[in-house]
Amino acid sequence: MKQLRDFQDKVVKNCINSEKDILISAPTGCGKTYIAEMIMFELSKMNDFNYIFIVPRIILIQQFLDELTVFKDSDFDIIQAENTKLTGKRFIIASKDSLDKYTNNLPENIIMFIDEVHEGLKQSFELVQKIKPVRVFGLTATPERSDGLSFIKGIDLDNEEKLHKYALFDKYIDSISIMEAQNLGYLCNLKYVSRNDLETLDIKSKGVNEFTEEEITDLFDKYNIWGDLVKTYKRYGKNRDGTFKPAIGFTNTVKMAERVADIFNNAGFIFKVITGNTPINERFSLIEDLKTGKINGLVNADLLTYGFNCPEVSYIFSCRHIKSRSLWVQMIGRGLRPGKPDLFFIDHADSISEFSNAYYDIPFEANNFNWNINGMTSVYKKKITNERKETAKIRRELYKYVFNEEEKLVLINQENRNKLMLDIIKKLKNENINLRKVLAAQYE
Secondary structure, three states, X not given: OOOOOHHHHHHHHHHHOOOOOEEEXXXXXXXXXXXXXXXXXXXXXXXXXXXXXXXXXXHHHHHHHHOOOOOOHXXXXXXXXXXXXXXXXXXXXXXXXXXXXXXXXXXXXXXXXXXXXXXXXHXXXXXXXXXOOOEEEEEEOOOOOOOOOOOEOOOOOOOOOOOOOOOOEOEEEEOOOHHHHXXXXXXXXXXXXXXXXXXXXXXXXXXXXEOOHHHHHHHHHHOOOHHHHHHHHHHHOEOOOOOEOOEEEEEOOHHXXXXXXXXXXXXXXXXXXXXXXXOHHHHHHHHHHHHHOOOOEEEEEOOOOOOOOOOOOOEEXXXXXXXXXHHHHHHHHOOOOOOOOEEEEEXXXXXXXXXXXXXXXXXXXXXXXXXXXXXXXXXXXXXXXXXXXXXXXXHHHHHOOOXXXXXXXXXXXXXXXXXXXXXXXXXXXXXXOOHHHHHHHHHO
């Protein structure tokens, strides 16, 4: 049995010494599955209850079984479409979509674990209503929903939005922040590169969580971002020995994924497209090819945002303008696993402008990320969106004084930002430009 890290041990002890329904968050790569397994293991020694672990996709069932440390895969019955096998075992692993058909076949007195609980909250709530478990544990790296729904139980007043209608939990445990995990060596460092010239916040998008296919294509055409894809990979993705970092790319449609892969392949690289329609065996084969260096990269359309485990990936590029913080952090988390010095994340479509604030360009550079676990009203969402837009517009105006037209992609982090601000102030002073007038011009 591998030893629990201190933060993991605290979570496990907190959970087994409580009788509440608990939401647990831990960054991708910090052992959420192992935490759940140890809670299950310790509780199973204390009572005679049954246990079910629910995953959102069938492909994650085998991943869960492969990662077991104190249990064996033979300890678990499986609920997985046509491969379902219920033999009366005390422990069950289930796909969420398949489980709905078998709720009447489950034993009584179940303790339920829901992986990636930020996905399909309503579906999880309905399963809980049917199964009526003794306790519920939720696991996620991103405890926030863009629709504003709360994870934590509460009372909605008549004149408020119904934020708590699918809430499942009494208590929230934030095990460790991304910054803390990086400082302790549990996650690698992040080097975030983004465009400084895109006026994305001026676009009135029709998309809910991100720009639509038409909007993102227009953006790439207008700023010739297509031409930046290979150039940026050659600059930030090249190792000292001349090889290139294993890469994954995110697009919002299969059509765009194919176009992006063609651009890299025409430049002499080997990039493959992986989608939800790719057969599972072929997916595993492609991921193995990426690990072993047979291919340079994978371009995916909304597939690898969770459940993708490839620590070798050290270069991620996004061709999506994301408006959901949860989705954005899930994408970055695909490459933060340790075993390499850094992850380069290339934000070609300026998602960062949706999440920067007056204090941090990258929000999780703060130790407290402030996830909205209790939900967000539409008024609150509008307020923080307007604040971020104001911050982004001011920053964009100031950056004109230190970046020339060729410097479109810049490294973003707190240390670099402080240096940029000093450079801006020096330049304004040398050119006798009034900073107040520059800022005031943004509000005329």
